[in-house]
Amino acid sequence: xxxxxxxxxxxxxxxxxxxxxxxxxxxxxxxxxxxxxxxxxxxxxxxxxxxxxxxxxxxxxxxxxxxxxxxxxxxxxxxxxxxxxxxxxxxxxxxxxxxxxxxxxxxxxxxxxxxxxxxxxxxxxxxxxxxxxxxxxxxxxxxxxxxxxxxxxxxxxxxxxxxxxxxxxxxxxxxxxxxxxxxxxxxxxxxxxxxxxxxxxxxxxxxxxxxxx
Numbered sequence: 298x299x300x301x302x303x304x305x306x307x308x309x310x311x312x313x314x315x316x317x318x319x320x321x322x323x324x325x326x327x328x329x330x331x332x333x334x335x336x337x338x339x340x341x342x343x344x345x346x347x348x349x350x351x352x353x354x355x356x357x358x359x360x361x362x363x364x365x366x367x368x369x370x371x372x373x374x375x376x377x378x379x380x381x382x383x384x385x386x387x388x389x390x391x392x393x394x395x396x397x398x399x400x401x402x403x404x405x406x407x408x409x410x411x412x413x414x415x416x417x418x419x420x421x422x423x424x425x426x427x428x429x430x431x432x433x434x435x436x437x438x439x440x441x442x443x444x445x446x447x448x449x450x451x452x453x454x455x456x457x458x459x460x461x462x463x464x465x466x467x468x469x470x471x472x473x474x475x476x477x478x479x480x481x482x483x484x485x486x487x488x489x490x491x492x493x494x495x496x497x498x499x500x501x502x503x504x505x506x507x508x509x510x
Contacts, residue, residue, distance in 0.1 A: 304423050305350070311415045312346040318407055319343060332452050332468040334444055335379070335408055338371045341440075342416055349419055365428040366502060367437035369420040370495040372413035377490070379409045382471070389471040391459060420498075421505050430499055437495055438488075445484055448472075 319339050323330045330336055345368050348361045382389045397405075420428075453466035460466075461473025472480060 307423070308346060308350050308419070311419065312343065312350065314407070314415070315339060315343045315346055315412070318404065318412075322404070322408070332448075332456070335375050337440065337444060338368070338375055339408070339412065341368050341371065342412060345416065345419065349424060362426040363429050363432035364436045365420050365424060365426065366430070366433040366495065366499055367428075367440065369416055369502075370437055370491060370498045371440060372416045373494050373498065374487075374491050376409055376413050377494070378487075382469075389469070391470045421502055425506070427506075428502070433499070434492075434495055437491060441484075441488055441491060449480075 319336075323336045323339070341364070344361060345365065379390070383392055387393065394402075448467060452468065453464065456466040456468075458465060459468075459470050459473060461470060463476050464473045467473050472483075475483060
């Protein structure tokens with residue numbers, strides 16, 4: 298009984314935190330902030346957190362369980378890419394911490410570390426809802442392709458900043474330094490990295506939860 302209560306409290310806390318940071322980071326800004334993949338993933342995380350609070354017998358939106366592994370993989374992908382690019386050169390992401398307040402540091406760490414941790418705890422340790430491999434991978438690919446198409450066909454055409462030597466409008470400055478072929482290579486690497494992460498998460502899920510599924 299205590300473990301059930303603790304898991305419910307964890308899920309409520311997770312949903313409240315996500316909702317709060319989503320509102321101040323996306324909801325209050327609208328489309329301008331929705332150009333970032335992190336905010337796409339945070340929106341998916343809210344759906345996962347809300348779904349996790351539903352009774353397992355609930356048939357409504359039961360299809361959402363097929364996204365669990367893909368959402369967990371996307372969270373890891375975001376963290377790896379963000380901190381990797383930031384370590385290489387903060388200007389790749391347009392990050393300048395010189396005037397950041399304590400709150401902005403907390404917000405940044407939540408988005409690019411704590412949020413992922415909450416999702417992994419839910420998907421790998423708490424949830425007993427099995428996520429089918431192929432539908433989950435399809436969801437991952439759909440998000441990747443959808444975001445790339447959104448960047449290429451809409452964002453880069455509508456927004457005129459930031460700008461680089463080869464283009465304008467892409468939310469991540471380093472993309473404005475790449476031509477079409479350069480971005481295509483980068484997107485291919487993104488797909489490969491995301492697929493590898495998905496494979497590792499799927500194996501971990503099966504290993505950790507084999508006695509519960």
